[in-house]
Amino acid sequence: MDARIGEVSTPARLAAPAEGIGREELALAARNHGMPLEALRHEVTPPGLHYVLVHYDIPYATAEGWRLTVRGRVRRPLSLTVGELRERPATTLRVTMECAGNGRARLEPRPVSQPWLVEAVSTAEWTGVPLRLLLEEAGAGPGSAHVVFTGADHGVERGVEQDYRRSLPLATALDPAADVLVAHTMNGAPLPPQHGFPLRLVVPGWYGMASVKWLRDVQVQDSPFTGFQQAEAYRFRQDPGEEGEPVTVMAPRALLVPPGFPDFMSRTRFVRPGPQRIEGRAWSGAAALAAVEVSTDDGRSWRPAELEPGGPHRWAWRGWSLPWTAGPGRHVLTARATDEQGWTQPVLQPWNRGGFGNNLVQRVDVVCLEAG
Amino acid sequence: MDARIGEVSTPARLAAPAEGIGREELALAARNHGMPLEALRHEVTPPGLHYVLVHYDIPYATAEGWRLTVRGRVRRPLSLTVGELRERPATTLRVTMECAGNGRARLEPRPVSQPWLVEAVSTAEWTGVPLRLLLEEAGAGPGSAHVVFTGADHGVERGVEQDYRRSLPLATALDPAADVLVAHTMNGAPLPPQHGFPLRLVVPGWYGMASVKWLRDVQVQDSPFTGFQQAEAYRFRQDPGEEGEPVTVMAPRALLVPPGFPDFMSRTRFVRPGPQRIEGRAWSGAAALAAVEVSTDDGRSWRPAELEPGGPHRWAWRGWSLPWTAGPGRHVLTARATDEQGWTQPVLQPWNRGGFGNNLVQRVDVVCLEAG
Numbered sequence: 228m229d230a231r232i233g234e235v236s237t238p239a240r241l242a243a244p245a246e247g248i249g250r251e252e253l254a255l256a257a258r259n260h261g262m263p264l265e266a267l268r269h270e271v272t273p274p275g276l277h278y279v280l281v282h283y284d285i286p287y288a289t290a291e292g293w294r295l296t297v298r299g300r301v302r303r304p305l306s307l308t309v310g311e312l313r314e315r316p317a318t319t320l321r322v323t324m325e326c327a328g329n330g331r332a333r334l335e336p337r338p339v340s341q342p343w344l345v346e347a348v349s350t351a352e353w354t355g356v357p358l359r360l361l362l363e364e365a366g367a368g369p370g371s372a373h374v375v376f377t378g379a380d381h382g383v384e385r386g387v388e389q390d391y392r393r394s395l396p397l398a399t400a401l402d403p404a405a406d407v408l409v410a411h412t413m414n415g416a417p418l419p420p421q422h423g424f425p426l427r428l429v430v431p432g433w434y435g436m437a438s439v440k441w442l443r444d445v446q447v448q449d450s451p452f453t454g455f456q457q458a459e460a461y462r463f464r465q466d467p468g469e470e471g472e473p474v475t476v477m478a479p480r481a482l483l484v485p486p487g488f489p490d491f492m493s494r495t496r497f498v499r500p501g502p503q504r505i506e507g508r509a510w511s512g513a514a515a516l517a518a519v520e521v522s523t524d525d526g527r528s529w530r531p532a533e534l535e536p537g538g539p540h541r542w543a544w545r546g547w548s549l550p551w552t553a554g555p556g557r558h559v560l561t562a563r564a565t566d567e568q569g570w571t572q573p574v575l576q577p578w579n580r581g582g583f584g585n586n587l588v589q590r591v592d593v594v595c596l597e598a599g
Numbered sequence: 600m601d602a603r604i605g606e607v608s609t610p611a612r613l614a615a616p617a618e619g620i621g622r623e624e625l626a627l628a629a630r631n632h633g634m635p636l637e638a639l640r641h642e643v644t645p646p647g648l649h650y651v652l653v654h655y656d657i658p659y660a661t662a663e664g665w666r667l668t669v670r671g672r673v674r675r676p677l678s679l680t681v682g683e684l685r686e687r688p689a690t691t692l693r694v695t696m697e698c699a700g701n702g703r704a705r706l707e708p709r710p711v712s713q714p715w716l717v718e719a720v721s722t723a724e725w726t727g728v729p730l731r732l733l734l735e736e737a738g739a740g741p742g743s744a745h746v747v748f749t750g751a752d753h754g755v756e757r758g759v760e761q762d763y764r765r766s767l768p769l770a771t772a773l774d775p776a777a778d779v780l781v782a783h784t785m786n787g788a789p790l791p792p793q794h795g796f797p798l799r800l801v802v803p804g805w806y807g808m809a810s811v812k813w814l815r816d817v818q819v820q821d822s823p824f825t826g827f828q829q830a831e832a833y834r835f836r837q838d839p840g841e842e843g844e845p846v847t848v849m850a851p852r853a854l855l856v857p858p859g860f861p862d863f864m865s866r867t868r869f870v871r872p873g874p875q876r877i878e879g880r881a882w883s884g885a886a887a888l889a890a891v892e893v894s895t896d897d898g899r900s901w902r903p904a905e906l907e908p909g910g911p912h913r914w915a916w917r918g919w920s921l922p923w924t925a926g927p928g929r930h931v932l933t934a935r936a937t938d939e940q941g942w943t944q945p946v947l948q949p950w951n952r953g954g955f956g957n958n959l960v961q962r963v964d965v966v967c968l969e970a971g
Contacts, residue, residue, distance in 0.1 A: 229968040231927075232869065236862040247619015250716075253704060254866050256625060257716050260632030263793070265656040275647035275791045276657075283861050284637040285648075332625060340864065344622075344629050384863040419647045421635070489655055490608040491756040492712065494626050497604065555603075596601040 236383045239467070241336040241580070248332065252342045261346025267484045267508050270350065270546070271321065274414055277349035279421045280326045280341060282391050283382025286441050290417075290425040295409070299375075299447040302366030309425045312356055313411055319354040320406055320431060321540040323510045327434035327461060327474045331582030338582035345482065345589050348510075350543050351422075353429045355410035358445075359401045367397060367447045374400045375452045376428050379441035387455045393439050394452035395430065406431045406542065409442065431542035432476050432512035434584070436461050464580045477512030478586035479570050481519050481547065481562040486593060496593045498553050506548035509534070511566035518565045519547040525559035525590070526574050532562065553595040560591040608755045611839070613952070614709040624704075624714045633718025639856045639880050642722065642918070643693065646786055649721035651793045652698045652713060654763050655754025658813050662789075662797040667781070671747075671819040674738030681797045684728055685783055691726040692778055692803060693912040695882045699806035699833060699846045703954030710954035717854065717961050720882075722915050723794075725801045727782035730817075731773045739769065739819045746772045747824045748800050751813035759827045765811050766824035767802065778803045778914065781814065803914035804848050804884035806956070808833050836952045849884030850958040851942050853891050853919065853934040858965060868965045875923045881906070882916035883938035890937045891919040897931035897962070898946055904934065925967040932963040 242249075248256070259280050266276045290309040297305040326347035331338055333345075362374070378391040399405050408429040411418065418424040423440030430437040436456065452458075462471030484506050487498035509519045515537060520529040532547040547562070565571040572588045614621075620628070631652050638648045662681040669677040697720040704714035734746070750763040771777050780801040783790065790796040795812030802809040808828065824830075834843030856878050859870035881891045887909060892901040904919040919934070937943040944960045 229971065231929075231966050231968055232862075235865055235867045235869075235966055237864070247621060248625050249619060250704075251865055253620050253625075253628060253714055254716055255864075256628040257633045257714075257718055258635040260651075261629045263630040263653065263657055265659070266792070268659050273792050275649075275651075276793060277647075279632075279647075281635065282863055284857065285635055287637070287640050332622075342625055342629075344626055346629055382860045382863055383869060388860075388869075420638070420645050421647060485656065488754045490604075491654055491754055492609070492627075493607055493623050495607045497607075497755060497760075557603075594603050594607055596603055599601065 232383055232388065233386045236386045238385055240339050242339050244336065248342055249339070252339060255341045259341055261343060262349045264346055264482065264485050267482055271352055271414065272349040274416070274419070277351055277422065278326060278347045280347065280435060281380065281421060282384065283380040285420050286379040288379065288420070288424055288441060293425050293443070295426055295443060295445070297361055297365040297445045300368065300371040300449060301447050303364070305361065305365050309411060312409065312426065315356045317354050318357055318408060319352055320408060320429065321350060321352050321543040322429055322431045323348065323350045323542060323544040324435045324438065325477050327436050327583045330585030330587060333587065334576065334578055334582050334585065338580060340582060348482070351413050352415070353408055353410040354412035355408045355429070358407040358409055358428070359403060361409060361445070362401055362447070367401070371447045371449050372397050373448050373451055375446040375448060376439040376442060377444040377446070378439045379443050384455060385459070389455050391439065391456060392454045393437055393456050395437065397447065434474055434477055436474065460581065461583065462581065463583060467580065474583045477510065478584050479509070479511035479513065479516065479564040479566045480572060480586045481507055481509035481564040482589055483507040483560055483562055483591050485591065486560070496591060498593055498595050500553055500555055500595055500598050503551045503553050504548055505551045505560060506546065507562055508544040508546055509564035510544040511564060511570065513570055514566040514568040516545055516564060517567045519562055521549045521560070521562045523551055523558055523560055526561055526588070555595050555597050558593045558595060560593055561588045563588045604755055604760060605758045608758045610757055612711050614711055616708065620704065620714055621711070624711060627713045631713055633715065634721045636718055636854065636857050639854055643724055643786065644721040646788070646791070649723055649794065650698060650719045652719065652807060653752065653793060654756065655752040657792050658751040660751065660792070660796055660813060665797050665815070667798055667815060667817070669733055669737040669817045672740065672743040672821060673819050675736070677733065677737050681783060684781065684798065687728045689726050690729055690780060691724055692780060692801065693722060693724050693915040694801055694803045695720065695722045695914060695916040696807045696810065697849050699808050699955045702957030702959060705959065706948065706950055706954050706957065710952060712954060720854070723785050724787070725780055725782040726784035727780045727801070730779040730781055730800070731775060733781060733817070734773055734819070739773070743819045743821050744769050745820050745823055747818040747820060748811040748814060749816040749818070750811045751815050756827060757831065761827050763811065763828060764826045765809055765828050767809065769819065806846055806849055808846065832953065833955065834953065835955060839952065846955045849882065850956050851881070851883035851885065851888065851936040851938045851944060852958045853879055853881035853936040853944070854961055855879040855932055855934055855963050857963060858932070868963060870925050870965055870967050872925055872927055872967055872970050875925050876920055877923045877932060878918065878920040879934055880916040880918055881934070881936035883936060883942065885942055886938040886940040888917055888936060889939045891934055893921045893932070893934045895923055895930055895932055898933055898960070927967050927969050930965045930967060932965055933960045935960045
């Protein structure tokens, strides 16, 4: 490695106590973005409001000349144009996707990286070709156990020059129930550049790091993938030396549509006294949702919210709501989701060194004004 | 005013020396977003990459039932549906728009507000009805001097509950050369929610605060508008007590397409040795561009860049480029634009209390690796 890379691209670190968000974190926050929480009103997130996390640069890609290769331990390697993929029978899935680092900036100590608060989640309709059909066409296996996906985004991370690359177990990639898609269309239009144009992987139920954007290569192999984004990044660790556990499916979580109207700077919400409807959306990548509970007294008491029926979109968030009568004064609203495996949201902050998989309950400060 | 508003919504302030970006600034940075600078490669910013600044909430609007009223000192008040506006002859303008607060987070001391670095600028093609045609149809004036525009976004700012509202001189609003548009279409599609769906004002050449989103009312009046966003916010001041000067047209500015590839965390750029092409785009809202100069030695020497010819899009940025041979080591690239009025970019940081109209030259750190 060129020594100059290591001078610039330094190891992961934790912020010091009371260290404010720094210039580098701010530069990431200015280019990446969450979904403004009022967009929770939309069942499918409108174009341009879907959260964006880009590790390196958004490639300046054209569909012409783009090839998706499927190779490695396959009997019939494929090299497909975008047009050839678009001509195949397509599947459309409504998928809620969350960044694995969502909530990182609320942790203490704060892992220094993309400083998300709570808004790195959105839902889109992805259209494309099921990955398993491409793997079957290529004759993947037998005997192979892993599939490695390579994107066209290129950069350096903690001293390692790389194309963005992640893997899945071949069993997951081939499982019809896992619904893994090679998507060419988002909400009925070609993928926007920041969402992976012209092709991306979509792994429903998993945090977003699995859904490799600007997908150009699928490699089937016998050995586990040990690249940076699999073995170094995206692992649950308490200490830097640990091997850690891989980050995979999304933890259950509920978010509230912000009630009333905001203060520009503090984002505190104002409402008028009287009947309100607290509403929001909830999801879990691990299992179907079982319940959403709401507290209007900062977690001292909880009431079950009405959860919209689970419809045909098993990978999408579900709406929930609860009536509330607001009285003048300050209130803290919060909601927590529980899935059918009994996994629920903590009210005290767990911590891990990468700031991954955080699903602490959201607290929404609301000031109810006098009638007027 | 309800006393509870003032408890939450506090006066503007400056950050203390060495005060990092705080939670409130971060919450704004997470919901608003700049244009990732690699998108400077696109002459028209692709959907979803255009910078976004929303003061309050994005209204949950439908086109059905939306009305644009034109009233006040007019002879024939108008109340138009979105369909009625769409049926009128349309004009399309390619417009570069920049947030008035772009660069604020680089100021010392830092005004505490939306913490932009340099990326709050983009270019879109806006289609709609020239404002002057609507004012003429309504019979605006004579004698009136001001037009007030009201958006549907509602919130509190520095203690003041308000709909977002701005004004223009009637002479500007009626001037065919000013090209002010009531837009219903962005890049050939209905406006996205965050860009003003279903209708917004577009004031070419001005900072973005003038282009009122979610436009629902146009009021012609004799007296100057003294609302919050005109008389309190968006003014150049050194001290809080000053009346200050209004923020209007965009200062000249050039930005570079980031060369090579980035480090994830520091965003430092890496290139390989050899011939490169430094390129970027430049604009001025005040006058036509005259020149762009580039420095590859942190401002010690400057060379003229090749500026693309001014085409039919007088309100849009223009591309520029310069060849450069990179040698191993660290470099600071910078560019500065000058317009035909002789207005150019400072290399030392001017300052104002709101952090507006900043056009300090951009500095891009580049590490050229060894050949390999």
